[in-house]
Amino acid sequence: MKxxxxxxxxxxxxxxxxxxxxxxxxxIEEAKKQKADLLVFPELSLTGYVLQDLVASVAHKPIExxxxxxxxxxxxxxxxxxxGFVDEDSRHRFYIASAYLSGGKxxxxxxxxxxxxxxxxxxxxxxxxxxxIRSFDTRFGRAGMLICEDFWHASPPxxxxxxxxxxxxxxxxxxxxxxxxxxxxxxxRWVERVSKAYASMFTSFVAHCNRVGFEDGLLxxxxxxxxxxxxxxxxxxxxxxxxxxxxxLDLNQLxxxxxxLPLLRDERTALVQKELNRILSRG
Amino acid sequence: MVDLTxxxxxxxxxxxxxxxxxxxxxxxxRAVINLSGGLDSALSCVLVVEALGAExxxxxxxxxxxxxxxxxxxxxxxxxxxxxxxxxIDITPMAEPLIQRDPNISxxxxxxxxxxxxxxVLYDKSEVFKGLPIGTSNKTEILLGYSxxxxxxxxxxxxxxDLYKTQVRQLSRALGVPAPILEKPPSADLWxxxxxxxxxxxxxxxxxxxxxxxxDQRYSPQECxxxxxxxxxxxxxxxxxxxxxxxxxxxxxAKLSNRTIGYDFLYLRDWGT
Numbered sequence: 298m299k300x301x302x303x304x305x306x307x308x309x310x311x312x313x314x315x316x317x318x319x320x321x322x323x324x325i326e327e328a329k330k331q332k333a334d335l336l337v338f339p340e341l342s343l344t345g346y347v348l349q350d351l352v353a354s355v356a357h358k359p360i361e362x363x364x365x366x367x368x369x370x371x372x373x374x375x376x377x378x379x380x381g382f383v384d385e386d387s388r389h390r391f392y393i394a395s396a397y398l399s400g401g402k403x404x405x406x407x408x409x410x411x412x413x414x415x416x417x418x419x420x421x422x423x424x425x426x427x428x429x430i431r432s433f434d435t436r437f438g439r440a441g442m443l444i445c446e447d448f449w450h451a452s453p454p455x456x457x458x459x460x461x462x463x464x465x466x467x468x469x470x471x472x473x474x475x476x477x478x479x480x481x482x483x484x485x486r487w488v489e490r491v492s493k494a495y496a497s498m499f500t501s502f503v504a505h506c507n508r509v510g511f512e513d514g515l516l517x518x519x520x521x522x523x524x525x526x527x528x529x530x531x532x533x534x535x536x537x538x539x540x541x542x543x544x545x546l547d548l549n550q551l552x553x554x555x556x557x558l559p560l561l562r563d564e565r566t567a568l569v570q571k572e573l574n575r576i577l578s579r580g
Numbered sequence: 581m582v583d584l585t586x587x588x589x590x591x592x593x594x595x596x597x598x599x600x601x602x603x604x605x606x607x608x609x610r611a612v613i614n615l616s617g618g619l620d621s622a623l624s625c626v627l628v629v630e631a632l633g634a635e636x637x638x639x640x641x642x643x644x645x646x647x648x649x650x651x652x653x654x655x656x657x658x659x660x661x662x663x664x665x666x667x668x669i670d671i672t673p674m675a676e677p678l679i680q681r682d683p684n685i686s687x688x689x690x691x692x693x694x695x696x697x698x699x700x701v702l703y704d705k706s707e708v709f710k711g712l713p714i715g716t717s718n719k720t721e722i723l724l725g726y727s728x729x730x731x732x733x734x735x736x737x738x739x740x741x742d743l744y745k746t747q748v749r750q751l752s753r754a755l756g757v758p759a760p761i762l763e764k765p766p767s768a769d770l771w772x773x774x775x776x777x778x779x780x781x782x783x784x785x786x787x788x789x790x791x792x793x794x795x796d797q798r799y800s801p802q803e804c805x806x807x808x809x810x811x812x813x814x815x816x817x818x819x820x821x822x823x824x825x826x827x828x829x830x831x832x833x834a835k836l837s838n839r840t841i842g843y844d845f846l847y848l849r850d851w852g853t
Binding site for chain 1: 844847849
């Protein structure tokens, strides 16, 4: 089975959801032209990233009645979509969220579980922490979504893997930092390294879509990637500029890789659980 | 071994796109810059020209009567090389009435007056040329506070503020800044014979390495001393960085209400753009 996966590394207008929605619809049309089955947008793609006091004013609910999600849900009849947005729950807690839309329905919403609140980041000040990590079924098999800092920690991809995800969809708004004498920024090298490592260790497809553009002095570096279950880079978007990167994934590669390298079969989850229980129950 | 070498291609790409993005998103397409004849403004100018195009950058030469003729000449070298519009405005008649009011005026006061006079001209020309004023302060001088508040520190955007002076030199060399500018000793040229390194009491090479360890690599003072830096030098630099924190901030506002600018009224400058 083939999956035409598209990654839209877009720039956004900070706090201008209408303008960002327009851009989404534009890229959806472009992806359709290129016969994409699934199109992934970056973290907070509808809103921009350093929202601070804008959070409450840009929140939307992923429902048919919502003016922003209505056209996106409609578009999801043609191709599946991963949308980055601010989700507001019924008790007015705000989350950094990704929604997976397909066939006019919301298949899954992930709330970011790790909110970086250190260095240049201040997410914990403005957002509520997500508290679940779940895989979900799609028409291409079981998938999982994580947002930026979620996959800087090893446990969320691991949990998705055990929960059945063969396709990991990572989205980011990762500011470039760490310029030295090398050709790539430290932040880009780090994310590329771990994306490749997860694909290799979990013998899964790992796609990463990072935004571009500036917010004040922060430059988001783009560089979308797709790695296959062998940990091989299948496609890569450019750095620093908007682009639509389309990769044809041969989903049968999962079977071939896992026949050769049965890491999933041999994963000793009961042992992990036993040792975790022991470690976490220490006083 | 502290290595401050940067990849100049990456720096160039990031800084020119920063300028393009931050100038155009606020509705401008042009920029204005004060060319002192020194390295920082030369590099900033090269970057701005690359980002916006030569015809969209106005370079200002703003000499005072005691300014070194080299400063003017070196600024002109760059203007000729980049083929950009320029103006030369003598600030002596503007600054002199204030300076002359006190026969005992210190060099520091005089220097501050000249820096602020140049800021006034820069912002005035910004309005005439419809160009954003470009900052030219590097990371070394911002950290050390070796600058005039509301003078040379005043700008709309500052492309080189995260580059240490030695990195400014490296990038300038890569981007073709004329040799006489690259080779001369750095000077604010606020009075005759002034040099940065003479006034600061240490070289940029030394202090950049120390600042890189302290700031970028989060070394403790003791760890810097163990790396071979002189103890007095380490503490003098840390003291300077701390004393000058006020220059790096907007003036604090006393909190009275539930929502106060600077504390809990938080938006980026790029809000809505």
